[in-house]
Amino acid sequence: xxxxxxxRAFVQxxxxxxxxxxKFVSPTRRAVPDRIVTLxxxxxxxxxxxxxxxxxxxxxxxxxxRRRALGCDVRVIDSMEAARAFEG
Numbered sequence: 130x131x132x133x134x135x136x137r138a139f140v141q142x143x144x145x146x147x148x149x150x151x152k153f154v155s156p157t158r159r160a161v162p163d164r165i166v167t168l169x170x171x172x173x174x175x176x177x178x179x180x181x182x183x184x185x186x187x188x189x190x191x192x193x194x195r196r197r198a199l200g201c202d203v204r205v206i207d208s209m210e211a212a213r214a215f216e217g
Contacts, residue, residue, distance in 0.1 A: 130181050130208075132179060135178055135180070135212050136163065136178045136212075138209055138212040138213055139164070139176070139206055139212035142215045143166055143168070146169075147168070147169045148166055148168040148169065149166070149167045151164060151165050152164060161192060162177045162189075162193070162203060163177055163178045168217045173201075174203070174204060175193075175201055175202065175203045176204050176205075177189060177193065177203070178205075178207070179205060180207065181207055183207060185205060
């Protein structure tokens with residue numbers, strides 16, 4: 130199972146929930162989460178997608194913790210099951 134397969138299933142799931150899962154790229158920062166998810170009701174979630182068994186790098190984990198410390202919802206999805214079961 131590749132990360133891109135999980136990402137594709139995740140994006141489809143978010144669309145089915147009526148939301149958007151936009152690719153997140155920051156020209157000035159490395160290791161930002163893969164997707165910014167916007168759901169009905171104004172919910173915003175940062176999502177890091179990984180292949181099964183893979184963990185965020187140290188730099189990614191630090192970025193996630195900084196965002197969480199600011200009150201952001203940051204999640205890591207590393208399986209097809211988790212991608213398909215995402216509820217926001």
